[in-house]
Each structure stands twice: as structure tokens, then as C-alpha cells.
Amino acid sequence: MSNQVFRQNLDDKKGPQPGGPYLIQMLFKEPVDMPDKDEMTAVMKKHIGAVECFCRDKKMAGFAALDHIAEFQDGKCPVQLMVMGCDKFKGKGFDAFLMSQMWDCREDRERIFRECRYQVVATDMLAAALPALERANLDADFVEALAELYPTCEAFYFQNCGKLLLAEYVRSHQIEGSDRFIRFGVxxxxxxxxxxxxxxxxxxxxxxxxxxxxxxxxxxxxxxxxxxxxxxxxxxxxxxxxxxxxxxxxxxxxxxxxxxxxxxxxxxxxxxxxxxxxxxxxxxxxxxxxxx
Structure with a gap:
């Protein structure tokens, strides 16, 4: 794939918006159930600190990160962390240009996209209002909580940067602090x-x-x-x-x-x-x- 010729295309406006949501796609070979509310809350608390589950059904779970307050002109509220229910993954939108820059999974990327037919999408909400360092650490904590909650996850795809990482790497890395965001999200x-x-x-x-x-x-x-x-x-x-x-x-x-x-x-x-x-x-x- 590295021998393919790509054209510069600065008219492509599909790029991530500054401060946009931190979108995480977890890829699976088999369908996976939403973990139960108590388990999700316990794992989120372990990685993130004080959380409150404000919704949880088969389609979606939502958590308020109570230690991370987004402040706006007309008030403030905790950042929200959302986890969607399992859905089919069809691999749409992953063109040759994106695939060519998945250096962390060079040996595995084609196998992952061939074998993984299901996904769970997770994202932060309101987090753009946080200072950069605080958001970086929160998003990395969230990724690590998800890796623990979904042990059958094969790979993580980070939409904001086009990076694909094997789930076993996310579970076993030894990186600390904000460098985790650099490793996952850049x-x-x-x-x-x-x-x-x-x-x-x-x-x-x-x-x-x-x-x-x-x-x-x-x-x-x-x-x-x-x-x-x-x-x-x-x-x-x-x-x-x-x-x-x-x-x-x-x-x-x-x-x-x-x-x-x-x-x-x-x-x-x-x-x-x-x-x-x-x-x-x-x-x-x-x-x-x-x-x-």
C-alpha cells in the first residue's frame, strides 16, 4: 500500500473540526452486549473518578464526569461520556489514503477490517470547553475504561486522527499522563x-x-x-x-x-x-x- 500515489487535496473539508468530539470506534468480530449499569459505573469510576450514570439501555449509556466541569457563558455542567450500543461495522469511509497512514497496525489493518463486522462507538460531549491538558487526560482515561469494559474488542480506531491501534496495545501500554493522548489521539x-x-x-x-x-x-x-x-x-x-x-x-x-x-x-x-x-x-x- 505504501507505493500508492495520492494527490494533494486541500478541498477535502472532511477533516476534524478544531475542538470537535473525540470519537472512538471499537471494532469486534462478534456482537457484544452493553455491560450492565453497575459494572460500567464501577469501571468508569476506577479510571475517571466521580461519575454519575444518567442513562443506560441497550442503545446508549451516558456518564457525567463530575470532576470535569465545562464552563460556558450561561452556566456550567459536567462533561458527558457517551457509549453507544453495538452496531454493524461496514468499513465505509476507510479509503486507501486513510489506510496508508495506519502505521501502528501495518501488519494487521487489512485483517482487522476484513474480520471485524461490529462496532461500539463512544465519544465525549462538551469537552471542548476544558483546558487542553485536562481534556487530554480525561479522554485517555475514557479509552482505558472502555478497553477494560469491552475485553473482546479487537482494535480501537480514533476518528479525530485516523489512527488504528490493537486493543491489546491499549490494554498493556506503560505510558502515563497526557502522553497517552498523544499515543492514542495523535x-x-x-x-x-x-x-x-x-x-x-x-x-x-x-x-x-x-x-x-x-x-x-x-x-x-x-x-x-x-x-x-x-x-x-x-x-x-x-x-x-x-x-x-x-x-x-x-x-x-x-x-x-x-x-x-x-x-x-x-x-x-x-x-x-x-x-x-x-x-x-x-x-x-x-x-x-x-x-x-
Missing amino acids: NVRFFNIEGTEDMLIDTVGMNTLFLPDLQYHFHSMDPNWVVNHAYNAASYILEHDNPIGDGETIDGIENGRMSREIQWKCQYEDALIQPPRGVVDIHMGDYASGKR
Whole structure:
């Protein structure tokens, strides 16, 4: 699949909206029942803290996350976490472009889409009003609660960023804090630019938290180094509420590691590859491609 040629399409407006819902699709081989109210409440409480179940039937369960209050001009209320009943999964909307960037499941993605015929969809509501770090941690807690509640889940698909993860990875990871959101809800993509030696690496998913995605247009460097840099930079932006100003610099890479000796300039631009969104373009000095 990596040899397919894709066209740049910035007219495609289907991209995730800034601050949009954090949509989670859990994929299953067999139909699955909604867990009972007491079990759901206990598992949610274990991962999320104080919760209140305000609805639960075969079609939907809803929980108020009482420690996470969304404040609006005309009042405030707890963020809501919704879990839908099991439904058929037909794999619609998963085109070759999306599939090509599911790097975490390269070996398994086609098998998952072939074998999984059922899904459970879950989402947060009102969470856009939370500070970025608080929402990131809440959404990651929610994912971990769902992984425990649905032991037969095969894979998680995160709609905000196009990332597919095996459920066993979600259950067994050792990541802590907000870096879990970076791992679940931010996808680092990789493209070769046809007819050149140039490569492009970018992120999708940061704008769920109203934070900028990252973009690197470069040549002559190991792309794996740049992928690691992108994850580290995204983590830094989230942890420090985006301290990077237009024209400021960030530590670059030397021999595969981030180094203070090398400074790369950051510039706010529109993304080169869909979905249309704002990005921090990182100019990689001697390795940079294209005109800025």
C-alpha cells in the first residue's frame, strides 16, 4: 500500500473540526452486549473518578464526569461520556489514503477490517470547553475504561486522527499522563513526495485540543528520527499549552536525538496535505525542502 500515489487535496473539508468530539470506534468480530449499569459505573469510576450514570439501555449509556466541569457563558455542567450500543461495522469511509497512514497496525489493518463486522462507538460531549491538558487526560482515561469494559474488542480506531491501534496495545501500554493522548489521539503520518527525494511528516489530531499540528518537509534524514521528534514536540506543546511562537525555534536532531546545539525555526502555516488545518511548520535547516 505504501507505493500508492495520492494527490494533494486541500478541498477535502472532511477533516476534524478544531475542538470537535473525540470519537472512538471499537471494532469486534462478534456482537457484544452493553455491560450492565453497575459494572460500567464501577469501571468508569476506577479510571475517571466521580461519575454519575444518567442513562443506560441497550442503545446508549451516558456518564457525567463530575470532576470535569465545562464552563460556558450561561452556566456550567459536567462533561458527558457517551457509549453507544453495538452496531454493524461496514468499513465505509476507510479509503486507501486513510489506510496508508495506519502505521501502528501495518501488519494487521487489512485483517482487522476484513474480520471485524461490529462496532461500539463512544465519544465525549462538551469537552471542548476544558483546558487542553485536562481534556487530554480525561479522554485517555475514557479509552482505558472502555478497553477494560469491552475485553473482546479487537482494535480501537480514533476518528479525530485516523489512527488504528490493537486493543491489546491499549490494554498493556506503560505510558502515563497526557502522553497517552498523544499515543492514542495523535497520528504521525509519513509521505514521499513523488518525483523528488523529499519527504513530508505531519501530525493529525492536535486540533481536537485547539492546539496546532506539526509539519516537516525535508530530505536526507532518517524519517524515523523525524517521527520521534514529532511525537516529542507534540507532547511538549500539549504539556506546556503551546509555548511556541511564530518565528521561534525548537531543538533539532543530531544523530537521531534531540539536541539543543541545533535550533530549527517554527512558522505557523496552512497544512500542505489534507485535512486543511493550521500547523507549526518546522524548518529543518540544511535538511529542509521547499520554499518557506
